[in-house]
Amino acid sequence: QSGLTQPLSASGTPGQRVTISCSGGSSNIGFNGVVWYRQLPGSAPKLLIYSDNKRPSGVPDRFSGSKSVTSASLAISGLQSEDEADYYCAAWDDSLNDWVFGGGTRLTVL
Amino acid sequence: QVQLQQWGAGLLKASETLSLTCAVHFGSLNNYYWSWIRQPPGKGLEWIGDISHSGSTQYKPSLKTRVTISLDTSNNQFSLKLSSVTAADTAVYFCARGQRFRRYGLDVWGPGTTVTVFS
Numbered sequence: 001q002s003g004l005t006q007p008l009s010a011s012g013t014p015g016q017r018v019t020i021s022c023s024g025g026s027s028n029i030g031f032n033g034v035v036w037y038r039q040l041p042g043s044a045p046k047l048l049i050y051s052d053n054k055r056p057s058g059v060p061d062r063f064s065g066s067k068s069v070t071s072a073s074l075a076i077s078g079l080q081s082e083d084e085a086d087y088y089c090a091a092w093d094d095s096l097n098d099w100v101f102g103g104g105t106r107l108t109v110l
Numbered sequence: 111q112v113q114l115q116q117w118g119a120g121l122l123k124a125s126e127t128l129s130l131t132c133a134v135h136f137g138s139l140n141n142y143y144w145s146w147i148r149q150p151p152g153k154g155l156e157w158i159g160d161i162s163h164s165g166s167t168q169y170k171p172s173l174k175t176r177v178t179i180s181l182d183t184s185n186n187q188f189s190l191k192l193s194s195v196t197a198a199d200t201a202v203y204f205c206a207r208g209q210r211f212r213r214y215g216l217d218v219w220g221p222g223t224t225v226t227v228f229s
Binding site: 045 | 219
Protein backbone atom coordinates (compact mmCIF):
# COMPACT_ATOMS: atom_id res chain seq x y z
CA GLN A 1 0.00 0.00 0.00
CA SER A 2 1.33 3.42 -0.96
CA GLY A 3 1.88 6.13 1.60
CA LEU A 4 3.17 9.66 1.45
CA THR A 5 6.91 10.35 1.46
CA GLN A 6 8.52 12.63 4.03
CA PRO A 7 12.14 13.07 5.10
CA LEU A 8 13.00 11.13 8.24
CA SER A 9 14.50 14.14 9.96
CA ALA A 10 14.88 17.90 9.84
CA SER A 11 16.65 20.38 12.07
CA GLY A 12 17.13 24.06 12.71
CA THR A 13 18.25 26.58 15.26
CA PRO A 14 15.96 28.82 17.31
CA GLY A 15 14.50 31.61 15.22
CA GLN A 16 15.26 29.87 11.96
CA ARG A 17 12.73 28.84 9.29
CA VAL A 18 12.47 25.16 8.38
CA THR A 19 10.40 23.33 5.82
CA ILE A 20 9.25 19.73 5.70
CA SER A 21 8.25 18.19 2.38
CA CYS A 22 5.60 15.60 1.63
CA SER A 23 5.25 13.80 -1.68
CA GLY A 24 2.21 11.86 -2.85
CA GLY A 25 0.21 11.09 -5.95
CA SER A 26 -2.72 12.14 -8.03
CA SER A 27 -5.24 10.11 -6.03
CA ASN A 28 -4.33 11.63 -2.68
CA ILE A 29 -2.52 14.96 -2.46
CA GLY A 30 -3.27 15.75 -6.08
CA PHE A 31 -7.00 15.34 -5.68
CA ASN A 32 -7.71 15.96 -2.01
CA GLY A 33 -6.38 18.39 0.52
CA VAL A 34 -3.29 17.64 2.56
CA VAL A 35 -3.28 17.96 6.35
CA TRP A 36 -0.39 18.20 8.77
CA TYR A 37 -0.18 16.96 12.36
CA ARG A 38 2.36 17.56 15.10
CA GLN A 39 2.96 14.87 17.70
CA LEU A 40 4.90 15.52 20.87
CA PRO A 41 6.44 12.47 22.60
CA GLY A 42 3.83 10.46 24.45
CA SER A 43 0.94 12.62 23.20
CA ALA A 44 -1.80 12.44 20.62
CA PRO A 45 -1.30 14.15 17.26
CA LYS A 46 -2.52 17.71 16.94
CA LEU A 47 -3.94 19.17 13.72
CA LEU A 48 -1.69 21.98 12.47
CA ILE A 49 -2.82 22.54 8.89
CA TYR A 50 -5.90 21.39 6.97
CA SER A 51 -7.03 21.76 3.39
CA ASP A 52 -3.45 22.40 2.24
CA ASN A 53 -2.85 25.73 3.91
CA LYS A 54 -5.48 26.55 6.54
CA ARG A 55 -4.76 26.80 10.24
CA PRO A 56 -7.26 25.69 12.90
CA SER A 57 -8.07 28.24 15.54
CA GLY A 58 -5.24 28.53 18.03
CA VAL A 59 -2.42 27.44 15.74
CA PRO A 60 0.16 30.24 15.47
CA ASP A 61 0.79 31.83 12.10
CA ARG A 62 4.39 30.63 12.37
CA PHE A 63 3.03 27.46 10.82
CA SER A 64 2.09 27.55 7.14
CA GLY A 65 1.28 24.98 4.50
CA SER A 66 1.49 24.90 0.73
CA LYS A 67 0.73 22.45 -2.05
CA SER A 68 1.81 22.09 -5.65
CA VAL A 69 0.18 19.34 -7.74
CA THR A 70 1.14 16.16 -5.82
CA SER A 71 3.56 17.59 -3.27
CA ALA A 72 3.12 19.66 -0.15
CA SER A 73 5.26 21.49 2.37
CA LEU A 74 4.98 22.59 5.95
CA ALA A 75 6.97 25.67 6.93
CA ILE A 76 7.76 26.67 10.49
CA SER A 77 9.21 30.12 11.00
CA GLY A 78 10.67 31.56 14.18
CA LEU A 79 11.64 28.07 15.32
CA GLN A 80 11.22 27.44 19.05
CA SER A 81 12.51 24.65 21.28
CA GLU A 82 8.95 23.47 21.87
CA ASP A 83 8.59 22.80 18.13
CA GLU A 84 10.76 19.73 18.60
CA ALA A 85 8.34 16.94 17.68
CA ASP A 86 7.28 14.50 14.98
CA TYR A 87 5.39 15.98 12.03
CA TYR A 88 3.08 13.93 9.82
CA CYS A 89 1.40 14.78 6.54
CA ALA A 90 -1.75 12.95 5.50
CA ALA A 91 -4.31 12.92 2.70
CA TRP A 92 -7.38 10.93 1.81
CA ASP A 93 -6.72 8.58 -1.09
CA ASP A 94 -9.65 8.15 -3.44
CA SER A 95 -8.19 5.06 -5.07
CA LEU A 96 -7.53 3.24 -1.82
CA ASN A 97 -10.52 4.66 0.11
CA ASP A 98 -8.10 5.15 2.93
CA TRP A 99 -6.20 7.88 4.74
CA VAL A 100 -2.53 7.72 3.72
CA PHE A 101 0.09 9.14 6.04
CA GLY A 102 3.68 10.11 5.62
CA GLY A 103 6.16 8.21 7.72
CA GLY A 104 6.77 11.25 9.91
CA THR A 105 9.60 13.76 10.18
CA ARG A 106 11.46 14.16 13.47
CA LEU A 107 12.25 17.87 13.90
CA THR A 108 15.20 18.69 16.12
CA VAL A 109 15.83 22.21 17.41
CA LEU A 110 19.60 22.55 17.81
CA GLN B 111 -14.32 22.59 23.92
CA VAL B 112 -14.96 19.05 22.75
CA GLN B 113 -12.95 16.39 24.55
CA LEU B 114 -12.62 12.68 23.85
CA GLN B 115 -12.18 10.15 26.62
CA GLN B 116 -11.27 6.60 25.65
CA TRP B 117 -10.91 3.32 27.48
CA GLY B 118 -10.66 -0.42 26.94
CA ALA B 119 -8.62 -3.51 27.69
CA GLY B 120 -4.90 -2.89 27.33
CA LEU B 121 -3.60 -6.46 27.38
CA LEU B 122 -4.94 -9.12 25.03
CA LYS B 123 -4.01 -12.63 24.12
CA ALA B 124 -3.59 -13.47 20.44
CA SER B 125 -6.89 -14.41 18.75
CA GLU B 126 -8.98 -12.36 21.20
CA THR B 127 -11.09 -9.34 20.24
CA LEU B 128 -9.88 -5.82 20.94
CA SER B 129 -12.62 -3.57 22.27
CA LEU B 130 -12.27 0.20 22.85
CA THR B 131 -14.78 2.94 23.53
CA CYS B 132 -14.52 6.70 23.04
CA ALA B 133 -16.87 9.13 24.78
CA VAL B 134 -17.54 12.60 23.38
CA HIS B 135 -17.70 15.28 26.09
CA PHE B 136 -18.91 18.87 25.62
CA GLY B 137 -20.06 18.15 22.10
CA SER B 138 -22.37 16.06 19.95
CA LEU B 139 -21.91 13.11 17.64
CA ASN B 140 -24.06 14.95 15.11
CA ASN B 141 -22.57 16.31 11.90
CA TYR B 142 -19.17 14.68 12.40
CA TYR B 143 -17.29 11.55 11.44
CA TRP B 144 -15.63 9.54 14.20
CA SER B 145 -12.36 7.77 13.51
CA TRP B 146 -10.02 5.26 15.02
CA ILE B 147 -6.28 5.50 14.28
CA ARG B 148 -3.42 3.44 15.64
CA GLN B 149 0.32 3.82 16.02
CA PRO B 150 2.55 0.75 16.51
CA PRO B 151 5.53 1.28 18.83
CA GLY B 152 8.09 3.57 17.21
CA LYS B 153 6.13 3.76 13.97
CA GLY B 154 3.77 6.10 12.15
CA LEU B 155 0.02 6.59 12.12
CA GLU B 156 -2.45 4.19 10.53
CA TRP B 157 -6.13 4.96 10.01
CA ILE B 158 -8.43 2.08 10.93
CA GLY B 159 -11.83 3.40 9.93
CA ASP B 160 -14.63 5.79 10.80
CA ILE B 161 -18.34 6.10 11.32
CA SER B 162 -20.61 9.00 10.44
CA HIS B 163 -23.18 10.53 12.74
CA SER B 164 -25.80 8.64 10.75
CA GLY B 165 -24.03 5.32 11.25
CA SER B 166 -22.39 4.72 7.88
CA THR B 167 -18.95 3.19 8.18
CA GLN B 168 -15.77 3.07 6.16
CA TYR B 169 -12.85 0.81 7.02
CA LYS B 170 -9.24 0.48 5.98
CA PRO B 171 -9.37 -2.17 3.24
CA SER B 172 -6.65 -4.35 4.77
CA LEU B 173 -8.51 -4.49 8.11
CA LYS B 174 -12.05 -4.57 6.82
CA THR B 175 -12.73 -8.23 7.61
CA ARG B 176 -11.79 -7.79 11.30
CA VAL B 177 -13.07 -4.29 12.15
CA THR B 178 -16.39 -3.05 13.44
CA ILE B 179 -17.02 0.55 14.45
CA SER B 180 -20.34 1.41 16.05
CA LEU B 181 -22.20 4.35 17.56
CA ASP B 182 -23.99 4.62 20.89
CA THR B 183 -25.96 7.81 20.50
CA SER B 184 -27.70 7.52 23.85
CA ASN B 185 -24.34 7.73 25.62
CA ASN B 186 -22.65 10.01 23.09
CA GLN B 187 -19.89 7.53 22.37
CA PHE B 188 -18.52 5.23 19.70
CA SER B 189 -16.61 1.98 19.79
CA LEU B 190 -14.03 -0.12 17.98
CA LYS B 191 -13.86 -3.87 17.82
CA LEU B 192 -10.96 -5.65 16.14
CA SER B 193 -11.19 -9.42 16.07
CA SER B 194 -8.54 -12.13 15.93
CA VAL B 195 -5.74 -9.88 17.10
CA THR B 196 -2.08 -10.75 16.67
CA ALA B 197 1.15 -9.17 17.87
CA ALA B 198 1.01 -6.94 14.79
CA ASP B 199 -2.02 -5.21 16.34
CA THR B 200 0.04 -4.00 19.30
CA ALA B 201 -0.20 -0.21 19.16
CA VAL B 202 -1.47 2.94 20.76
CA TYR B 203 -5.06 3.40 19.59
CA PHE B 204 -6.51 6.89 19.22
CA CYS B 205 -10.07 8.02 18.64
CA ALA B 206 -10.57 11.27 16.74
CA ARG B 207 -13.18 13.57 15.19
CA GLY B 208 -13.36 14.31 11.52
CA GLN B 209 -15.77 15.83 9.05
CA ARG B 210 -17.59 14.75 5.94
CA PHE B 211 -15.02 16.49 3.77
CA ARG B 212 -11.76 14.68 4.41
CA ARG B 213 -9.66 17.71 3.61
CA TYR B 214 -10.58 19.17 7.00
CA GLY B 215 -8.57 16.46 8.75
CA LEU B 216 -9.05 15.11 12.26
CA ASP B 217 -9.28 18.07 14.61
CA VAL B 218 -9.94 16.53 18.03
CA TRP B 219 -8.09 13.49 19.34
CA GLY B 220 -8.38 11.28 22.38
CA PRO B 221 -5.30 10.72 24.53
CA GLY B 222 -4.67 7.21 23.24
CA THR B 223 -4.92 3.73 24.73
CA THR B 224 -1.98 1.36 24.67
CA VAL B 225 -2.94 -2.14 23.56
CA THR B 226 -0.47 -4.99 23.83
CA VAL B 227 -1.12 -8.41 22.29
CA PHE B 228 0.81 -11.38 23.64
CA SER B 229 0.97 -14.95 22.50
